[in-house]
Amino acid sequence: MEFRVTQAMLHKCFFVFVIFAAVVTSAGCGGCGPGDRAGTLIVGRGADSDKLDPVQTDSGEAVKVMYSIYDGLIRLNEKDLSLEPALATSWEKLDDSGLRWRFTLREGVKFHDGSYFNAEAVRYNFEERLMNADYQQRKGLHVLTAAQFQDNEENILKSVEVTGEYEVVFTLHRSFVPFLTMLSGYAGFIVSKDAAEEHDGAWLAQNPVGTGPFIFESWSPGDSITLQANKDYWGGAPKFDRLIFQSIDDNMARLIAFENEELDFFDGIDNQNMPRLRENENCQVEQSEILAVLYLAMNVQHESGIFSNPKVREAVAHALDKPRIVELYGGNAIESATPLPSSFVGFNDTLKSHEHDVAKAKALLAEAGYPEGFETTLLYMTEPRFYIPDPRAVAERIRSQLEEVGIRAKLEANPFNTHLPKVRNGEHQMCLLGWGADYPDTDNFLYTLFHSANAVKGSANNVSFISDQALDSMLSDARFETDVEKRAKLYFDAQARIHELVPVVPLIFPKETVAVRVGWNGFIFHPQVHYRFEDLYYGDSK
Amino acid sequence: MLSTGLRSKLIALPVTLIGVSILCFLVMPLAAPDPVSARSGKWAQTEEQKRMLVERLHLDESLATQYFEYMKGALTGDFGESWATGRDVASDLGKCFPATIELAVCATFIAIILGVIAGVLSAAYRGGLPDIVSMLIALIGVSLPIFWLAVIFKNSFAGRGMIGQRIVLMLVLLASIVLAGVCYLEAKKRRGRITKFALILGSIAIVFVGLYVGISYQGAISDAIGLSNWRLPSQGRTDIRTFFPEGFRVTGFLTVDSIIAGRSDIFFDAIRHLILPSIALATIPMAVIARLTRSSMIEVIGQDYITSARAKGLSRFKVITKHALKNTLLPVITISGTQFGYLLGGAVLTETIFSWPGLGQFTVDAVLGSDYECVRAGVLLMATSFVVVNAIVDVSYSLVDPRQRK
Numbered sequence: 001m002e003f004r005v006t007q008a009m010l011h012k013c014f015f016v017f018v019i020f021a022a023v024v025t026s027a028g029c030g031g032c033g034p035g036d037r038a039g040t041l042i043v044g045r046g047a048d049s050d051k052l053d054p055v056q057t058d059s060g061e062a063v064k065v066m067y068s069i070y071d072g073l074i075r076l077n078e079k080d081l082s083l084e085p086a087l088a089t090s091w092e093k094l095d096d097s098g099l100r101w102r103f104t105l106r107e108g109v110k111f112h113d114g115s116y117f118n119a120e121a122v123r124y125n126f127e128e129r130l131m132n133a134d135y136q137q138r139k140g141l142h143v144l145t146a147a148q149f150q151d152n153e154e155n156i157l158k159s160v161e162v163t164g165e166y167e168v169v170f171t172l173h174r175s176f177v178p179f180l181t182m183l184s185g186y187a188g189f190i191v192s193k194d195a196a197e198e199h200d201g202a203w204l205a206q207n208p209v210g211t212g213p214f215i216f217e218s219w220s221p222g223d224s225i226t227l228q229a230n231k232d233y234w235g236g237a238p239k240f241d242r243l244i245f246q247s248i249d250d251n252m253a254r255l256i257a258f259e260n261e262e263l264d265f266f267d268g269i270d271n272q273n274m275p276r277l278r279e280n281e282n283c284q285v286e287q288s289e290i291l292a293v294l295y296l297a298m299n300v301q302h303e304s305g306i307f308s309n310p311k312v313r314e315a316v317a318h319a320l321d322k323p324r325i326v327e328l329y330g331g332n333a334i335e336s337a338t339p340l341p342s343s344f345v346g347f348n349d350t351l352k353s354h355e356h357d358v359a360k361a362k363a364l365l366a367e368a369g370y371p372e373g374f375e376t377t378l379l380y381m382t383e384p385r386f387y388i389p390d391p392r393a394v395a396e397r398i399r400s401q402l403e404e405v406g407i408r409a410k411l412e413a414n415p416f417n418t419h420l421p422k423v424r425n426g427e428h429q430m431c432l433l434g435w436g437a438d439y440p441d442t443d444n445f446l447y448t449l450f451h452s453a454n455a456v457k458g459s460a461n462n463v464s465f466i467s468d469q470a471l472d473s474m475l476s477d478a479r480f481e482t483d484v485e486k487r488a489k490l491y492f493d494a495q496a497r498i499h500e501l502v503p504v505v506p507l508i509f510p511k512e513t514v515a516v517r518v519g520w521n522g523f524i525f526h527p528q529v530h531y532r533f534e535d536l537y538y539g540d541s542k
Numbered sequence: 543m544l545s546t547g548l549r550s551k552l553i554a555l556p557v558t559l560i561g562v563s564i565l566c567f568l569v570m571p572l573a574a575p576d577p578v579s580a581r582s583g584k585w586a587q588t589e590e591q592k593r594m595l596v597e598r599l600h601l602d603e604s605l606a607t608q609y610f611e612y613m614k615g616a617l618t619g620d621f622g623e624s625w626a627t628g629r630d631v632a633s634d635l636g637k638c639f640p641a642t643i644e645l646a647v648c649a650t651f652i653a654i655i656l657g658v659i660a661g662v663l664s665a666a667y668r669g670g671l672p673d674i675v676s677m678l679i680a681l682i683g684v685s686l687p688i689f690w691l692a693v694i695f696k697n698s699f700a701g702r703g704m705i706g707q708r709i710v711l712m713l714v715l716l717a718s719i720v721l722a723g724v725c726y727l728e729a730k731k732r733r734g735r736i737t738k739f740a741l742i743l744g745s746i747a748i749v750f751v752g753l754y755v756g757i758s759y760q761g762a763i764s765d766a767i768g769l770s771n772w773r774l775p776s777q778g779r780t781d782i783r784t785f786f787p788e789g790f791r792v793t794g795f796l797t798v799d800s801i802i803a804g805r806s807d808i809f810f811d812a813i814r815h816l817i818l819p820s821i822a823l824a825t826i827p828m829a830v831i832a833r834l835t836r837s838s839m840i841e842v843i844g845q846d847y848i849t850s851a852r853a854k855g856l857s858r859f860k861v862i863t864k865h866a867l868k869n870t871l872l873p874v875i876t877i878s879g880t881q882f883g884y885l886l887g888g889a890v891l892t893e894t895i896f897s898w899p900g901l902g903q904f905t906v907d908a909v910l911g912s913d914y915e916c917v918r919a920g921v922l923l924m925a926t927s928f929v930v931v932n933a934i935v936d937v938s939y940s941l942v943d944p945r946q947r948k
Contacts, residue, residue, distance in 0.1 A: 040783050042782055042783075047907065047910075047911075048907065050626040050627045050911075051626075051627055051628060056628075133590075137590060137594075142628075201628070202623075202628045202629075205627070205628050206627070206628070206629060220637070220899065221627070221629065221634050221637060221638075221899075221904075222634070222638065222899050222903055222904055222907055223778070223779075223897070223899035224782055242783070244782055244783070246778070246782055246897075247897070248777055248897040249894050249897065249903070249906070249907070250894055250895055250897075252693060252895075253693075253696070253776070253777055253894075253895050253896070253897055256696045256697065256700055256701075256776045256777075257776050257777050257897070259700075259701055260700045260701050260702070260773065260775065260776045261702060261773070262775060262776060262777065262778070262782070
């Protein structure tokens with residue numbers, strides 16, 4: 001059948017086109033004016049928070065938001081990780097052993113529900129909410145963070161007494177210096193007593209009431225959380241009105257949303273998108289080391305007995321060419337000579353990585369009785385972790401570097417939830433593993449990763465299973481040494497000892513990258529990736 | 543009066559639904575054999591807490607009892623509470639399902655309009671250029687992975703000034719194609735071989751020149767005519783800064799609620815946010831509808847009544863629109879309904895890429911977070927809506943087509 005375009009048809013087409021054009025025009029023209037840019041900060045991230053009650057969650061995405069809503073007694077300086085006053089203005093030891101600590105509290109601070117912050121609120125938060133099982137059951141509180149005040153599954157906190165309207169005394173079961181750092185974490189955030197008394201755990205998880213710089217306004221599940229500025233904040237009111245956390249699952253989608261002016265700040269940036277971001281003139285890329293490390297561990301207690309010989313371990317250290325491993329991170333990492341990130345107390349800056357020297361490695365192997373090298377296995381994880389975006393590439397590179405000195409490593413990859421139990425059970429000869437700080441204290445790195453108390457098969461964090469008396473005593477002493485200088489010296493020496501023993505070869509300190517829209521100033525990188533958005537301001541409005 | 547076929551289909555409906563619900567229910571016992579420890583997170587719970595949880599979830603009873611308890615709740619709108627957030631699953635679903643429906647309706651609408659136009663055109667010009675072009679587009683539409691298409695869409699349309707540039711590019715291309723078409727038609731008329739060759743070559747050249755001009759000068763032209771500030775959002779349902787007054791949410795559909803509240807700003811903002819995801823989502827159904835419309839139209843055109851209509855002296859346009867189209871659309875209604883059903887449950891990828899806070903994204907988040915109570919409810923809702931939409935399509939088909947009623 002033949003078909004011809006008629007006059008009427010053309011008219012109709014034209015009419016439809018005009019309507020379509022009108023709709024597109026009206027839709028395209030809309031959009032936000034630049035006027036509200038300064039008033040709202042929109043933070044893009046990969047997932048929504050689960051609960052916003054500091055004792056009921058340990059999810060990173062919840063913690064990110066809670067840092068804007070709550071305060072603890074102490075907070076951490078983001079630059080040197082020193083302890084700063086927050087809701088407590090000062091604190092002191094009441095006895096030499098460091099078992100009792102008195103905190104003087106800030107006066108005149110109000111919770112977001114209008115009630116006053118005082119010593120009773122502090123006691124209530126620790127003694128009832130965190131430690132009292134009956135209370136938790138009555139309130140339907142699923143407490144996840146109590147373990148943050150535990151050491152080897154024993155409670156550190158014994159009691160919290162109210163000794164004045166603005167004074168509390170914490171009593172510990174045993175002396176433990178990292179206790180103060182633990183208090184600065186989110187598990188030590190103070191929730192309004194009035195709100196917690198009135199409501200149950202489920203309500204609190206969805207309606208946070210703290211003393212922080214931003215007040216919870218609304219939550220659209222799976223999509224966004226909106227906070228508004230706390231004009232009465234004790235640390236000074238934020239310079240903008242609203243802070244919105246928006247979840248955009250896909251990394252690429254988040255990048256496009258930023259380019260499209262729908263976000264002012266975001267994290268979770270893929271390496272391959274870095275050039276694209278750096279080209280964007282509206283974007284400041286901020287990058288900094290975080291408190292984490294990637295290392296190659298050698299199991300000194302493995303039945304093969306190969307790695308119990310320190311010469312072999314040293315040979316491995318000389319066989320590795322670290323700069324070529326760092327390359328794989330595309331600029332998002334730096335080489336590490338010690339397992340302790342540089343911002344920690346006692347970081348030993350005199351240590352250098354064992355230099356890459358094939359001849360020396362071969363000589364050491366010959367001395368150890370392996371002139372022809374040996375066969376071994378290297379375990380690694382299949383999926384990326386925050387300290388290793390491409391585990392296979394790193395493992396392959398290590399394998400080829402070891403091969404040059406005659407060590408023939410067979411690679412074995414497992415999903416992380418299989419890899420970790422295997423390694424903690426000591427089933428590996430060599431493995432790749434990383435560590436990120438639970439609480440930013442040196443103890444959480446060195447004691448956890450190298451003390452023989454943590455080398456128990458099945459639950460080991462010391463996955464090289466090294467057990468050295470001198471090292472053990474330094475790491476144990478440091479836990480109870482309240483003198484900052486002496487404590488730093490102990491950790492300084494402990495790293496030197498680790499360097500000598502080479503139970504692990506530290507490889508990488510990863511970096512975290514965030515993008516901030518040009519115009520927003522005042523951003524300070526926090527090595528634990530908990531940002532203080534209240535410090536930001538738009539333009540020169542400081 | 544319902545036909546036997548339809549009646550048996552409707553009788554099968556509850557059976558299908560029960561089967562679906564059993565499958566969805568089994569997600570949990572299969573994926574998380576020990577929900578108590580899965581729910582407690584990393585840290586151990588006291589025995590008392592565990593016991594209470596077991597009691598609340600009826601875990602000490604047989605699987606069948608658990609299923610009946612679950613369905614009893616589900617039928618009264620109680621889907622339990624989320625493992626991750628502790629929130630009522632039903633209230634979360636109440637927020638995200640309207641978002642999915644709104645997107646699916648919009649996408650189906652676009653798919654039907656464009657699909658039918660393309661199908662009719664290609665049937666009317668069977669074997670001609672419009673046929674080849676629209677069927678090629680349909681083939682591409684069916685074959686393109688939607689996640690890829692969605693990313694391409696965002697990369698080329700979202701961003702300040704991007705949409706203006708693309709409109710300019712498309713207009714320039716359209717103009718050059720029309721010009722080339724005219725040139726080609728002219729070439730067909732001419733006798734001289736060399737003239738013919740030159741004109742055909744010219745028409746090809748015009749397309750390339752159009753492409754070149756369009757790509758190189760789209761920015762400059764869109765700036766010149768003032769389109770450089772147009773911007774299409776890349777994600778979400780509205781500008782996130784939008785403050786919704788108390789009582790704004792009535793239906794959960796932003797477009798409808800904004801009209802009820804008399805907020806034209808929110809209405810247009812919602813439309814703007816719908817454009818990219820719904821077009822991306824519409825590609826596959828559009829292609830399916832276009833192909834079906836084409837074949838159905840070709841079949842109808844071949845029938846006697848069309849020939850007699852033509853013999854009466856009606857114009858071809860009238861014959862197609864007034865006589866053939868109605869009968870062509872019968873199968874199209876069915877397929878559109880089925881596609882709508884797919885979209886309700888299958889917009890997982892599009893929703894994730896466009897951060898559309900709908901059922902798909904809700905379910906993906908739940909799967910990633912091992913929140914099986916939410917997974918179960920999300921999948922159950924998806925499956926149920928698909929089954930129900932299909933049943934509605936069956937019924938409506940019989941209402942539209944008298945032959946189906948006995």
